[in-house]
Amino acid sequence: MAHSDLISFFLQICTMLVVALFAGQIMRMLHQPAVLGELVGGIFLGPTVFGLLAPEAFNWLFPSEGQAALGLDAVIKIGMLFFLFAAGLEVNLTHLRQRSLAVVSTSVMGVLLPFALGGASVFLWPGLWGSQAEKQTMIFALFIGAALSISALPVIARVLIDLNLIQKEIGFVVMTAATINDLIGWSLFAVILSVVVPGSSDRGVWLTLSLVVGFAALILILGYRLGQPIMHWVASSMLWPNGFIGVVAVLVLVAAILAETIGLHAIFGAFLVGVALGQSFEKENQARESIYQFAVSFFAPLYFVSIGLRADFAANFDGPLVLLILLIACVGKILGAGIGARLGGMQPREALAVGFGMNARGAMEIILASVALEYRLIDQRIFVGLVIMALVTSLLSGPMMQRLIKETPGHAETA
Numbered sequence: 151m152a153h154s155d156l157i158s159f160f161l162q163i164c165t166m167l168v169v170a171l172f173a174g175q176i177m178r179m180l181h182q183p184a185v186l187g188e189l190v191g192g193i194f195l196g197p198t199v200f201g202l203l204a205p206e207a208f209n210w211l212f213p214s215e216g217q218a219a220l221g222l223d224a225v226i227k228i229g230m231l232f233f234l235f236a237a238g239l240e241v242n243l244t245h246l247r248q249r250s251l252a253v254v255s256t257s258v259m260g261v262l263l264p265f266a267l268g269g270a271s272v273f274l275w276p277g278l279w280g281s282q283a284e285k286q287t288m289i290f291a292l293f294i295g296a297a298l299s300i301s302a303l304p305v306i307a308r309v310l311i312d313l314n315l316i317q318k319e320i321g322f323v324v325m326t327a328a329t330i331n332d333l334i335g336w337s338l339f340a341v342i343l344s345v346v347v348p349g350s351s352d353r354g355v356w357l358t359l360s361l362v363v364g365f366a367a368l369i370l371i372l373g374y375r376l377g378q379p380i381m382h383w384v385a386s387s388m389l390w391p392n393g394f395i396g397v398v399a400v401l402v403l404v405a406a407i408l409a410e411t412i413g414l415h416a417i418f419g420a421f422l423v424g425v426a427l428g429q430s431f432e433k434e435n436q437a438r439e440s441i442y443q444f445a446v447s448f449f450a451p452l453y454f455v456s457i458g459l460r461a462d463f464a465a466n467f468d469g470p471l472v473l474l475i476l477l478i479a480c481v482g483k484i485l486g487a488g489i490g491a492r493l494g495g496m497q498p499r500e501a502l503a504v505g506f507g508m509n510a511r512g513a514m515e516i517i518l519a520s521v522a523l524e525y526r527l528i529d530q531r532i533f534v535g536l537v538i539m540a541l542v543t544s545l546l547s548g549p550m551m552q553r554l555i556k557e558t559p560g561h562a563e564t565a
Contacts, residue, residue, distance in 0.1 A: 264299045
């Protein structure tokens with residue numbers, strides 16, 4: 151990399167981190183997750199605001215071509231891998247055996263209703279969604295259904311912690327149902343991507359689904375069987391926690407390579423490694439906390455600020471499409487998860503609070519949208535609509551849960 155490109159690269163990273171820190175701190179002061187500030191800060195730093203007010207300065211700082219642009223793209227892709235790994239660490243599979251009726255009904259209804267509404271909207275109004283919906287209607291409908299079904303574990307966890315609900319029954323139901331949602335949603339997304347990625351379209355859907363299930367089972371079984379022995383070996387044989395962080399980085403990259411090799415996206419492998427290792431050691435583990443905080447504090451802010459650099463949110467804002475996406479997302483998830491929680495035996499206000507908790511899309515939704523944009527499965531109008539939906543649903547989740555729970559007497563602690 152040339153001297154001038156190296157300076158440009160460092161300046162890009164520095165600017166993005168400063169914006170992320172400043173905007174994230176503002177959101178914390180407003181009692182909102184920092185990720186929302188990072189997203190808004192990225193929109194201001196991108197072509198929507200900075201690029202409009204000072205186009206020459208924007209193009210100088212963020213050139214679309216050259217060594218600096220390639221370097222930034224590589225760092226952002228690595229950041230996405232490690233954030234998905236950190237998100238996977240939040241998944242607790244042991245909870246799936248508890249409170250099974252409420253969890254299963256909440257999760258199933260919370261996936262089925264938004265998936266059905268999202269897919270149906272593509273068949274009913276393909277022209278509103280654009281040319282991709284008209285060319286590949288079935289695949290596009292599956293993607294929109296998956297995109298509107300997925301939740302966001304990191305944002306949900308942050309909201310529940312802030313409201314002191316993470317150890318209550320309602321927090322347990324929301325977190326566990328969201329875990330199932332994410333596993334289903336990302337598996338389906340992996341299948342969809344494998345169909346649209348160049349070179350993999352000749353593979354049947356059932357074969358692809360088998361590969362997804364087999365790959366997930368392999369990573370999870372290996373993590374369950376070998377996770378603790380490997381961690382104990384690293385702790386006794388290598389410098390701690392440095393050795394652990396190095397081993398985890400290798401495992402994430404190996405899983406990403408394997409996922410890409412068999413035609414799945416690298417982020418699916420990173421997420422599964424996080425899920426697998428998350429079952430192997432305590433949440434209070436110092437080494438786990440070290441790599442989690444590094445992923446969340448360095449890689450994640452860079453990635454979410456970069457979202458704002460991908461599109462002009464003003465020029466690509468489509469009012470009717472944004473309203474449709476937001477309406478389907480909210481009605482489908484709140485109503486679906488709420489009905490599921492009610493069928494599982496929860497009180498009406500608690501069930502509605504579960505629906506609003508599950509409705510937070512946040513970071514996971516945006517990652518899904520950005521990968522879909524990268525592979526041209528969606529255009530920038532839909533990308534903007536999905537990002538706005540993720541922001542709005544994340545902002546609504548905490549206040550609405552707080553309002554509903556405030557008037558609900560007594561919450562049982564989880565077993």
